[in-house]
Amino acid sequence: MKWYIPREHGAWAMFIVPYWIGASITGINLHHGIFFLGLLSIYFAQAPLLTYLRQPKHKDVWPSFIIYMICGSLFALPYIWIDPQLLVIGLFILPFFCVNLIFAKLKKERLFINDVVAITALSGLLLFSYRLGHGVIxxxxxxxxxxxxxxxxxxxxxxxxxxxxxxxxxxxxxxxxxxxxxxxxxxxxxxxxxxxxxxxxxxxxxxxxxxxxxxxxxxxxxxxxxxxxxxxxxxxxxxxx
The missing domain is CATH 1.20.120 (Four Helix Bundle (Hemerythrin (Met), subunit A))
Known part of the structure; x- marks a missing residue:
């Protein structure tokens, strides 16, 4: 099985920094680390998904995608079950991610507007950690x-x-x-x-x-x-x- 891992250097920074800013300004706790593992697994899942959208001939993407999503669910879903507001945050971010998928399908990912949409989605991760640390947004x-x-x-x-x-x-x-x-x-x-x-x-x-x-x-x-x-x-x- 082939493992697909996000390779964009800038995207890694955009994924990590917002979340840990939210955690740091509200007080880092164990829950931040556990939920981050869930988000990290889901972030990994976008690599095989985007690969398939760019080149549908890659049928080997699904095993890694499914494993990443299962791992992400195991870490994140218990928190979402306890605090449904985390789901609301996720639904707020989802449309931006869908726009990125559309640009990937159209092979126009390098457009400036696509970068801004991705930045907006990843910066929204700050709301997750803020909620986990502060209890309210x-x-x-x-x-x-x-x-x-x-x-x-x-x-x-x-x-x-x-x-x-x-x-x-x-x-x-x-x-x-x-x-x-x-x-x-x-x-x-x-x-x-x-x-x-x-x-x-x-x-x-x-x-x-x-x-x-x-x-x-x-x-x-x-x-x-x-x-x-x-x-x-x-x-x-x-x-x-």
Whole structure:
């Protein structure tokens, strides 16, 4: 049996960071870890599913898909049974995931709008961990979801300006302008941790030598580091800002 594992570096950061931001600002507990294992298994399940949508000839995807979904259900369903509000959150995220499936079927996954839809879905995972830690979903949770969406959208701008839009001067200027604007917006909104993270993202592009942006692997590693900086900045800003 062939195991299908998500390989996109950026997607891994987008999956992990939002959830653990929600857990960290509400107080990490054992339930966060157990439920995360459920989400992780379900996240793994999307790899064989997307593979099949892209190339239906791959009939070997279903065993791994079923195993991943069973594992995900074993970890997540008990919590959903106890707290149906977690199901409501899942139903909120599901339509965004369905849109991603449609883009995969159409072989148009690299479109910017598809990236934003995926970012929105994955940033919504923050609501799960927030609910598990806080017991209720407050306006604060949605504030952090929006901040996370904004950050990873900036990351997509940056990566596309280095790869698919490498020769597009206008796109690169839009990317730089976006980061400048977000530094200002987050500062005015008193999200100082996020403002610092956006400033680091901006400086990363302006200061780092171009030799570090030559290959997709290099860009991916830098974005993972940048996502880690964002995570730390948000948590420090929450507790000490």
């Amino acid at each position: 407050t306006v604060e949770a949605f504030h952090y979801v929006i901040v996370t969406i904004a950050f990873f959208t900036g990351s997509v701008f940056h990566v596309k300006s280095l790869l698919r839009e490498k020769g597009n001067v206008v796109f690169r200027k839009v990317s730089t302008t976006y980061h400048v604007v977000m530094v200002i917006v987050m500062t005015v909104a008193s999200f100082y941790g996020a403002a610092v993270a956006f400033l680091v993202s901006l400086l990363k592009t302006l200061v780092l030598p171009k030799k570090y942006f030559q290959r997709p692997m290099q860009i991916g590693v830098i974005e993972i580091i940048n996502s880690s900086v964002f995570f730390v900045a948000i948590i420090v800003g929450y507790y000490y800002g």
